Amino acid sequence: MEEHKHNVGIYSGLYCGERVIRLITLATPHHGSPAANDKARANFLIDADLKTVLNLNDVFYWWQTDQDCITSIYDLFKSNTLLAALSNIFETTQNCQVQITDPNRSDLSWDNYNNLPQFQSEKNYWLDSLNKSSIYNSKLFAYYGTIDSNDSFYSYLMELTPTQLLTVFARSFITSPDPTFSFDDKYIPADYSPSGFPIPFDIHSQLMISAAMLKKCYYLENDGVVPLDSGRLFQQTVEKIVHFKGYDHTQMRADRTVNPILFNQIKEDLLNIFPSSTVLYTIDNNINPSNISFSWYKADCVYCENISYCLEIKKVNQVIFNSGEYESTPIKRTTYQLPIPLDDNTTYQWTVYPINDKSIKNTDVDWQTFTTGEDNSNSAPIAFFYVSPNTGYPSTIFNCNAANSYDLEDDSLTFQWNWADGSGYSLPSSSPVANHQYATHYCCIVFFMT
Known part of the structure; x- marks a missing residue:
């Protein structure tokens, strides 16, 4: 928000953040994602087989889903054994990969806020610079999600060997060009499901697999796309962070169909920071312009x-x-x-x-x-009153005193009270004191004076 300024109009010269009241980010990769960097990198402690899997994952993660790529990859896995398909996957997908220069990828590369040694040579300096500007962080609510680590399918994926995990991952990204083979008919084979029966290939199972890859290779909790610390803008102090456990990346965008809580939280956070609007007392016409x-x-x-x-x-x-x-x-x-x-x-x-x-x-x-009228016009009286006690029960007698009220022209005053319980205004009285007992709970007293 502090990067951009208004160029025209009454806000010219002001940063956009000056006008922003609240900014809520949903699973936003504030620090980027390691999966977006040019060559797949992993923590140096992981085994060699998992590094190989990570490089193949990098191919799948950034392919462009044009029809030729879909057809070629589907045909590859349909007509070959798994090992043969994997051995030819690099050649088949060379024209499908999103290049590092593509904005959708380069803008998301890791800013390396945590100084991982394998990312020193390719750091997202633009994102790093953006994150160092924190003028308006007090206006930011960061919402982020993570895959539920206790989910049975995710737990099972974490136990698979690198080759098994890649197999599930690769198959989940195959979208058939054959209209008789619908997306909804695709299932993870029973030998790769935790309970021994097929699990549907859908966006949620894909994100579970992707989350397992990110966790195994980078030791990062994530929502299947965005690491936890990236979504919460770790190492920055923002107004509020809200963690949605068990929410994958698409659910952070669209909430869940079962037990949705995200959008209700957004509504509450947006509405409850605003004071309610107030109701104005009417000012009579022809009022004295010198005493209002x-x-x-x-x-x-x-x-x-x-x-x-x-x-x-x-x-x-x-x-x-x-x-x-x-x-x-x-x-x-x-x-x-x-x-x-x-x-x-x-x-x-x-x-x-x-x-x-x-x-x-x-x-x-x-x-x-x-x-307004003229200087000799009559001004409205000035009303001041207090209530004692200010809280109570239906049995409580509330005493009101408006003795400090006055009139600018020193005219005599009459007083009326409205107890806001449906009884209407009291009869006019010259006495500035009154009392009332409520039959049930009410919240306000309206005082009217002439």
Whole structure:
């Protein structure tokens, strides 16, 4: 987000990250993936047979799925023994491989944040540089998944010999050009399944096999494509990391059909960082432009504290007042006495932006319109009241006191209360105190004064 700047408009010169409120990444390869590098590399501790398997895996992993490649590889495995097919796989797939210069591959190469010796000669410097820029990391939620290590098929794959694992992997990538041989009819042979019966070849079983290859060759937990530490942006401090165990790479994109939890988590994380919008009290027309007080309902926020408010006033769609420019500290209260006079007989629009403790502003707000009168116009009274106690039970008697309320023109005041339980407004009274007992749980009291 810090790489790109706006070139035109009111945000010209600002980084895009300034306008981003929350960025959620789903199984994003922040550090890349070792499987994307030019030549397959593995930890030097693994055995020679597994290194050979890894190189063949590299061929399969980056082939281009055009029809000629599909046909040639399918025919190779259909007409030869397994060993003969494997011996000819390099020659058959030479024109199918995605080259290292292909952006889909080179952009994903490993940034070698963990200094693996086999990657020093081919490091993704672009990705490394991008990750070192962390200005907006506080806005980042990194969601990442891993194959469930207790899954029976995955556990079985981890026990296979390198040749057996490659056999399953190679067969899983064969897509038949023969319309009578459908993708759904392909099964892993019973001798390669943990329970002795065929397992369907689908994207999930393919990712299980790929995950086993990455785990065996690089000792990296992964989702079948992206290593765990890459998806969580390891060695960077972000606002939140969320691990979805048992989610492969496609499920991180589309959630699961059984027991889906990912999209609900996204919804919760996006919604709960915003304070709710507030309801504005109406300002009467012909109000005295020299004495205007604005009031609004308190905003709510599930996962944020210390909500503050920013009052903004427009005239002919131009901002003429912003409380953030006048106040040295954020507004915490729900009333605000305007410190400047407005023009006589002029129409204005106003709103209030709730802001959470991380300076995230809810801009989805309503605007209200009012028209001023003249200096001798009557101003609305200023309402202040407190409730004691502020919490309780249906048996609790709540005492309210509005004695600190006042009128700018020193007119006498009458008071009305709305207990928000369906009883409506109380009768007007000259007394600033009142009490109420609820029949059940309610959350707010509305005070009205004239």
